[in-house]
Amino acid sequence: MKLHAKPLMVVGSLLLSLSVLFYACQKESSANGTIPAGQIKLSVYLTDGPYDFQNVLIDIQQIAVKVDTCQHYGDEDHDQPGCDDDHDQRNSDCEIWDTLNIRPGVYDLVQLRNGLDTLLASDFVLNGKIKRIKFTLGDNNSVIVDSTSYPLRLLNNQHFVYVNIKREHLDSLSSNNLQMFLDVDLSRSIKFFNGQYWLKPVIKPFGRHSSGEIEGKVRPVGSFGTIKAFNTTDTAFALPWSEGEFKIRGLQEGTYSLFIQGINGYSDTTISNIQVTRNRDTKLVTIQLHQ
Numbered sequence: 001m002k003l004h005a006k007p008l009m010v011v012g013s014l015l016l017s018l019s020v021l022f023y024a025c026q027k028e029s030s031a032n033g034t035i036p037a038g039q040i041k042l043s044v045y046l047t048d049g050p051y052d053f054q055n056v057l058i059d060i061q062q063i064a065v066k067v068d069t070c071q072h073y074g075d076e077d078h079d080q081p082g083c084d085d086d087h088d089q090r091n092s093d094c095e096i097w098d099t100l101n102i103r104p105g106v107y108d109l110v111q112l113r114n115g116l117d118t119l120l121a122s123d124f125v126l127n128g129k130i131k132r133i134k135f136t137l138g139d140n141n142s143v144i145v146d147s148t149s150y151p152l153r154l155l156n157n158q159h160f161v162y163v164n165i166k167r168e169h170l171d172s173l174s175s176n177n178l179q180m181f182l183d184v185d186l187s188r189s190i191k192f193f194n195g196q197y198w199l200k201p202v203i204k205p206f207g208r209h210s211s212g213e214i215e216g217k218v219r220p221v222g223s224f225g226t227i228k229a230f231n232t233t234d235t236a237f238a239l240p241w242s243e244g245e246f247k248i249r250g251l252q253e254g255t256y257s258l259f260i261q262g263i264n265g266y267s268d269t270t271i272s273n274i275q276v277t278r279n280r281d282t283k284l285v286t287i288q289l290h291q
Contacts, residue, residue: 035176039124040073043179044100044133047117047249048109049204050239051186052226053145056109056152058184058201059138063100063121070094071129073178077166097134098125106140109184113239115215115247117181130170133182135161135201143190143197152190155200169205181206183250187237206250212276213251216284218244218260223289225261229274253278265291 035041042065048056071094100121112118137159141152163182170178188202218224218240227238229248234256240246258271266289276282 036124038127040127040176040178041122042100042125042130043122044120045117045179045181046107046109046112046120047181047183048112049183049185049187049237049250050110050113050226051190051237052239053110053143053186053190054147055111055142055144056186056190057106057140057142057144058109058152058199059106059140060102060120060135061104061138062136063102064097064134064136065100065125065130066095066097066132066134067126067128068095068131069126069128072127073129073170073172074167075129077168094128095131096126096128100125104138109186110239114241114245115213115249120182127176130165130178132165133163133205135163135203137161137201141199145197150197152197152199155191155198158200161201161203163203163205165205168210169207171207171209179207181208181250183236185237204250208249209279211250212253212278213247213249213281214256214258214274214276214284215247215281216245216258216287218246218287218289220289222264223262223266225263227261228259229256230259231256247281251276258284260287260289262289267291 044063100123102121107118137154139154141154142149143152144150165180170180173179183204183206185202185204189199191198214229218227221242221244224240224244227240227246227248229236229238229251231254234252234254236248236251238246238248253276256274256276258274260269262268269287269289271284271287274282274284
């Protein structure tokens with residue numbers, strides 16, 4: 001059963017420009033569950049690539065989607081030179097930004113691990129090829145380390161995060177009904193320097209149909225720290241629950257090694273030659289650590 005976390009606090013309301021006000025009213029009128037003509041349904045789930053923090057509280061205020069109405073889901077992907085995490089270029093009149101109806105507020109990303117996620121947005125957007133996601137962050141961000149809370153400042157005061165979307169990142173549930181997952185890589189998103197914690201989110205999109213998973217259990221209880229799955233092209237982390245269960249999602253197909261950090265006198269362990277296949281969960285036997 002999938003568990004959905006809730007934001008810790010709801011802050012403010014979505015900001016809609018006058019240019020999309022009429023379209024927003026159309027979306028609100030589509031409450032009967034059917035997908036209106038000329039639109040598609042997009043569900044966005046937030047999950048976490050955890051690191052060794054007790055809590056990471058991120059203030060998410062708005063999400064917008066760039067749709068190319070001249071293309072469609074399934075069309076070939078093309079890179080967009082000149083677009084990066086801090087800038088965006090509108091290349092044609094076909095490309096339209098559409099704001100999603102989300103639950104704005106503060107989300108504890110550390111709770112979204114080992115297969116847990118939260119439905120961040122589920123809304124109708126214009127029919128076309130989804131090209132990018134734009135996050136708008138608030139200033140109410142913090143990190144808890146060793147039971148102490150510290151402000152988590154936005155690097156360069158950058159409140160916007162852009163994520164390029166490809167066809168493989170989207171799961172087609174039915175006709176014009178898509179879902180995707182966004183994995184926040186905390187090991188790369190949070191840095192400590194000049195006596196401060198700084199945030200610049202690194203977000204990896206993935207679809208479950210085009211990626212694989214590794215699932216397992218570590219024993220004995222209290223012997224393990226973080227877990228890292230890695231190969232030459234991909235790296236992902238897990239922070240097991242207290243009983244040792246873990247799951248790593250969004251992995252590209254290939255052969256991986258799994259590094260398990262030993263704590264409390266237990267030795268580190270590495271398992272090699274783990275095969276990950278698209279749209280499959282690779283389940284490992286119980287991993288036993290030794291002193």
